[in-house]
Amino acid sequence: MKQWAIALLIILPFLAGAQNFEDRWTGHFSYVSIKDISQGDNKIFVGAENAVFTYDLATQQIKTYSTINGLSGNAITTIHYSDTFNLLVIGYENGLMEIIKEGEENVLKVVDILEKQTIPPDKKRINNFTEYNDKVYIATQYGISVFDLARLEFGDTYFIGDGGSQIDIVQTVVQEPYIFAASSTSGMRRALVADDNLIDYQNWTTIIGGGFRAAEKLGNELFASNRSNTILRFTPDGITSAVQNFNSEVLKFRLADNLLTITTKSSIQAYSDGFVQEAAASTVLDFDLDLLSGYGFGNNFYIGTKEDGLLIVPFGGMQATQILPNGPIRNRPYALDASPGQLWVAFGEVDIDFNPYPLSRFGISHLKDTLWNNIRYEELSAAVGGEPTDLVKVTINPEKPEEVFISSFEKGLLKIVNEEPTILYNETNSPLDRIIVTAPNGNIDNGIRIFGSEFDRQGNLWFVQTKADEGIIKLTPNGQFQKTDITDILPSPLSELALNKLAISREGNIFIGTYSNGLIGYSPTLNKFNKISDNPGAGNLPTNNVRALAFDAQNRLWIGTLKGLRVLYSPGSFFDEGTTPDSQSIIILEDGVPQELLFEQSITDIEVDGSNNKWIATATSGAFYLSPNGQETLLRFTKDNSPLPTNNVQDIAIDPFTGVVYFATTQGLVAYRGTATAPGDNLENVHAFPNPVRPGFNGNVTIDGLTAQANVKITDITGSLVFEETSQGGSVLWDTTAFGRYKVRSGVYLVLVTTEDNVETKVSKIMIIR
Incomplete structure (x- = not known):
C-alpha cells in the first residue's frame, strides 16, 4: 500500500431526518444578509445567515425554511439546487450538510463531515458544491468529498495537498476531461475526472501556484480569481493570462445560461463566451451595494447583499426590486419586550463583562401583529441627533403601549413613540451625566451607561446608570427626572462594571442586579438601602454576579446569577432594621437524590407567565419552563429538541394576551405558542x-x-x-x-x-x- 493511503477519509452514509415544528413554533429570522444564491425549477434559492428562502419567478411567492422546518440554525456558507433531483443542498461552516427535497416535509441531515474525528473542527467548512454526473463535488477546507445525489450517500474524499495533506479548496470545476480544484493557499490543481484513483494525491497536478478566491468554466476555457483579485484565463492548451483586475474583493463565480457571473464586494458583472462583458452593476438606486453573493441569468442580476436582502436588477438597469422575507433587522437579538400584540427587539452587544466596546451601531425591530417594521441605526441617529449605540434593554410603557424606552449602555436613554424615535436623553437635554472613567488600558470612557428599567404602578419609569453616584433614576409621566444617590450602599460606583437588571416589588421597592455587588434593594418610601451577597449569612447568593430578576404573582423575587438560581421569599422584609435576608435555592429530587435546581447554570433572564410559571433562559442549556414553585420542570427547550438555533438564550418575552413566548438567541429569534395567558377582568371571552x-x-x-x-x-x-x-x-x-x-x-x-x-x-x- 502506498504511503498516502493512511490519510484517506472513509465516510459512510449517515443520514437523519429533522423534525418539523410548525404546529407550535414560529421563526422570526433575519434574511437581510445573503450568503449564497442558486437557481432552478424557475425559482431562486437564497441562503441567508442560518435560514433559506425561495422566490418563485412565476408567482413571485416567497417561502422560508428555518429551524422551524428542521434546519440546524448554524451558519450557512453555500447552497446548490439540483434540477435533476429537485434537491436543495445546504452547506455549513461546521461541515454539516442538509438536503431539502421539494414536496417533502422533513429536512435530511448529513452529519458525516461534521462528526468525522480525523478532520479538525476548524477545517470542516463547506465552501462550494459542483454537480457533475449525478454527484456533487464538495469543496471544503480539508479537500474534496464526493456525494452521490441519486443514492444520498458519500463516496470518496480527496486530500490533494502535497504528500496527501489537507488543503483549503474554495471551488471545483469539471471541464472534461479534467476536474480543477482552486485552493485559497496552494494553487490551482487538476486531475482527470474519469480517473478511478483520484484519492491518490499524486494524480493531481499543480498547474499554477498561489492562492485563489473562485473559479468557473466559460465555454472551453477556465477562469479564476487569485488573491489579488486578478482574473486569470486558462486555455485548453495550458496557457494562462490575466484578463481583468478588480479593485474590490472578488467573492464568487457562478455559471448559468452560458454566462459567467463575477461578484465582488461592490459590483456584479456577467460575461459570455470569450469573456465578453454583457452587463454590469455597481450602482443601484436607493441602495448602497455591499455584496456577499450574486447570480446573473435571464437578463437579470440576482444580487445578495449584506444588509438589504436579495435585489433583482435588470441587465443595463439601475432600478432594483427588493426580495426580503418578513423578519427583524438582525439575527442576533439581545433584548426583548412584549405587550399585547407587539414585540420590540434591540440588538445591542456588550460582552459577559458588560464591555460595550467596540460600540455597536444597530437599529431596532418592531413586530406588530404579524408584520415587522425595522428602523435602521442611521434613522435612529438622524431622528434624535445623537448616537444611540449598544441598545441593551427595551421597556414598553404598560399604560401607553405606543411608548417605548430603550437603554443605551453608553449614550443614554432612547424614547420612541408610535414607532418614531423622539428623543435620546443624555447630558445635553436631561440631568443625566457623562461619567469619565480611565480603563486599565489607559483609554478614557465618558459614557452614560443605562441598563435595567421598569415602570411602577404610578407610571414612573425607574432605571439605573452604571458608575454614577446617583445611580437610581426615576422619570415621571410628566417628564421630570429624580435621581437617588447610591453611595451609602455602593461606596465606589466607579468600580462596579454594571448595574444591570431592575425589578419592582408589589410595594414599589426597587431591586437591582449588579456585576460584582450582589443584589441591591432600595425603598423609595423609607429611603433605605440594603443588599445581599454571596457571603455566608449575608444573602446566600451563589455569586455576586446577578444577571436576571423577576417578581412572580406571589411577590417572590426570583434571582438568576452567573452560577445558579435563588428565590427571595419575603422581599417585603428586605428593609427591616438589622436584617439581611437569605435567598433560598430550590431543591428537587432527581432519581431520588436531592439536587439544586439549575445548579451552576448561567441564567440570563427570568419571566413569569399568566399562570405564575417561570420561563428561565440560560447561556448554555437552552430554556426551562418551571411550575410556580419551581419543583416541576414542565418543559425544557434546547437546540436538540426544539427550533432554538442555539442553547445560548439571551432574553425572553411573553405576550400576555396570546401567551406566545419569544426567545432571543445569539443565532436568531423564535416564538413558542404557549398556553398561559394573563387573567382577564371578566369571563366574556372564555x-x-x-x-x-x-x-x-x-x-x-x-x-x-x-x-x-x-x-x-x-x-x-x-x-x-x-x-x-x-x-x-x-x-x-x-x-x-x-x-x-x-x-x-x-x-x-x-x-x-x-x-x-x-x-x-x-x-x-x-x-x-x-
Missing part, C-alpha cells in the same frame, strides 16, 4: 381549544379567557365531575382525562367557570371525538 378534540389528538385542551383564581369544573353530560382546577392566570390546561385516571370517552363535556368572588359564572362546551 373559550376552549382545540374544540372539538378530534381522533389522534394527544395534547392538552386549553380553557382560556379566565379571571385570576377562577374555579374551573368540567363534567360529562350526566353531571359527573372529571376535572377541577383554580386558575393562576388567564388559562388552565385539561389533559382530557378523568382526574388523570383514564381518557374520557367521546361526548359533550360542560365547562363551568366561576370567578373567585362567585359573582360571575360562565358555561362552555367541549366536544371530544375519540
Whole structure:
C-alpha cells in the first residue's frame, strides 16, 4: 500500500431526518444578509445567515425554511439546487450538510463531515458544491468529498495537498476531461475526472501556484480569481493570462445560461463566451451595494447583499426590486419586550463583562401583529441627533403601549413613540451625566451607561446608570427626572462594571442586579438601602454576579446569577432594621437524590407567565419552563429538541394576551405558542381549544379567557365531575382525562367557570371525538 493511503477519509452514509415544528413554533429570522444564491425549477434559492428562502419567478411567492422546518440554525456558507433531483443542498461552516427535497416535509441531515474525528473542527467548512454526473463535488477546507445525489450517500474524499495533506479548496470545476480544484493557499490543481484513483494525491497536478478566491468554466476555457483579485484565463492548451483586475474583493463565480457571473464586494458583472462583458452593476438606486453573493441569468442580476436582502436588477438597469422575507433587522437579538400584540427587539452587544466596546451601531425591530417594521441605526441617529449605540434593554410603557424606552449602555436613554424615535436623553437635554472613567488600558470612557428599567404602578419609569453616584433614576409621566444617590450602599460606583437588571416589588421597592455587588434593594418610601451577597449569612447568593430578576404573582423575587438560581421569599422584609435576608435555592429530587435546581447554570433572564410559571433562559442549556414553585420542570427547550438555533438564550418575552413566548438567541429569534395567558377582568371571552378534540389528538385542551383564581369544573353530560382546577392566570390546561385516571370517552363535556368572588359564572362546551 502506498504511503498516502493512511490519510484517506472513509465516510459512510449517515443520514437523519429533522423534525418539523410548525404546529407550535414560529421563526422570526433575519434574511437581510445573503450568503449564497442558486437557481432552478424557475425559482431562486437564497441562503441567508442560518435560514433559506425561495422566490418563485412565476408567482413571485416567497417561502422560508428555518429551524422551524428542521434546519440546524448554524451558519450557512453555500447552497446548490439540483434540477435533476429537485434537491436543495445546504452547506455549513461546521461541515454539516442538509438536503431539502421539494414536496417533502422533513429536512435530511448529513452529519458525516461534521462528526468525522480525523478532520479538525476548524477545517470542516463547506465552501462550494459542483454537480457533475449525478454527484456533487464538495469543496471544503480539508479537500474534496464526493456525494452521490441519486443514492444520498458519500463516496470518496480527496486530500490533494502535497504528500496527501489537507488543503483549503474554495471551488471545483469539471471541464472534461479534467476536474480543477482552486485552493485559497496552494494553487490551482487538476486531475482527470474519469480517473478511478483520484484519492491518490499524486494524480493531481499543480498547474499554477498561489492562492485563489473562485473559479468557473466559460465555454472551453477556465477562469479564476487569485488573491489579488486578478482574473486569470486558462486555455485548453495550458496557457494562462490575466484578463481583468478588480479593485474590490472578488467573492464568487457562478455559471448559468452560458454566462459567467463575477461578484465582488461592490459590483456584479456577467460575461459570455470569450469573456465578453454583457452587463454590469455597481450602482443601484436607493441602495448602497455591499455584496456577499450574486447570480446573473435571464437578463437579470440576482444580487445578495449584506444588509438589504436579495435585489433583482435588470441587465443595463439601475432600478432594483427588493426580495426580503418578513423578519427583524438582525439575527442576533439581545433584548426583548412584549405587550399585547407587539414585540420590540434591540440588538445591542456588550460582552459577559458588560464591555460595550467596540460600540455597536444597530437599529431596532418592531413586530406588530404579524408584520415587522425595522428602523435602521442611521434613522435612529438622524431622528434624535445623537448616537444611540449598544441598545441593551427595551421597556414598553404598560399604560401607553405606543411608548417605548430603550437603554443605551453608553449614550443614554432612547424614547420612541408610535414607532418614531423622539428623543435620546443624555447630558445635553436631561440631568443625566457623562461619567469619565480611565480603563486599565489607559483609554478614557465618558459614557452614560443605562441598563435595567421598569415602570411602577404610578407610571414612573425607574432605571439605573452604571458608575454614577446617583445611580437610581426615576422619570415621571410628566417628564421630570429624580435621581437617588447610591453611595451609602455602593461606596465606589466607579468600580462596579454594571448595574444591570431592575425589578419592582408589589410595594414599589426597587431591586437591582449588579456585576460584582450582589443584589441591591432600595425603598423609595423609607429611603433605605440594603443588599445581599454571596457571603455566608449575608444573602446566600451563589455569586455576586446577578444577571436576571423577576417578581412572580406571589411577590417572590426570583434571582438568576452567573452560577445558579435563588428565590427571595419575603422581599417585603428586605428593609427591616438589622436584617439581611437569605435567598433560598430550590431543591428537587432527581432519581431520588436531592439536587439544586439549575445548579451552576448561567441564567440570563427570568419571566413569569399568566399562570405564575417561570420561563428561565440560560447561556448554555437552552430554556426551562418551571411550575410556580419551581419543583416541576414542565418543559425544557434546547437546540436538540426544539427550533432554538442555539442553547445560548439571551432574553425572553411573553405576550400576555396570546401567551406566545419569544426567545432571543445569539443565532436568531423564535416564538413558542404557549398556553398561559394573563387573567382577564371578566369571563366574556372564555373559550376552549382545540374544540372539538378530534381522533389522534394527544395534547392538552386549553380553557382560556379566565379571571385570576377562577374555579374551573368540567363534567360529562350526566353531571359527573372529571376535572377541577383554580386558575393562576388567564388559562388552565385539561389533559382530557378523568382526574388523570383514564381518557374520557367521546361526548359533550360542560365547562363551568366561576370567578373567585362567585359573582360571575360562565358555561362552555367541549366536544371530544375519540
